[in-house]
Amino acid sequence: MSREQEWVDEEAGPVVRPYAVARGRTRSSSPSIDLLATVAPTGLPVPGKAELSVQHRRLLAFVAGRGRAVAEVAAELNLPVGVVRVLLGDLLDYGLVQVRMPVGKGASPTESLLREVINGLRAL
Template identity: 75%
Template structure:
């Protein structure tokens, strides 16, 4: 039996505890807190030889092929957001992902601005 299947129960699914996935860490190694709505995208760089990437790290890199929010990646991987933040901190450290903060709400277009744009387009 391979080690990969050692932690899987057919009926219950994976039985590895979240703290084991994050190697006992509860905080990301990133310099700042990673926001739930921050966009994550893989940098496309190869992993350094010294990088110790787990299966979950690699799954996270695959999911980050396109720009996606942290919370969406966590849901897709079926991992707690705290664990995903820790794993993202590792990937950031190695330069394998880029994390962009969410767009502040006050810079979003207002309804009036959108109506003006629509009216301007109709006038063309």
């Protein structure tokens, strides 16, 4: 049986365990993949050395056209987020996708700013 084929039971659906989809890996090669990060294709051709599974190809097809959040990709592919992160790490390594962190992630207010706002509100 080739790598591209999935084992499917008509009533139960896919019977391949998530760890098998990720080839036994539990961590992504890129630690910066956040749940709310946006994934978009780069448009580059698939390198000859790339070993893309059916799930890699499904992920690429889903994000084609417009960026999607990592959580949205996991829900659509019906895979655990950890597995999606591993697959995205592979695609990042091949240069097939780009991952953008959510806007404003690093711009959260500091504690001192929040205290100033509270004090200003109390003064009203």
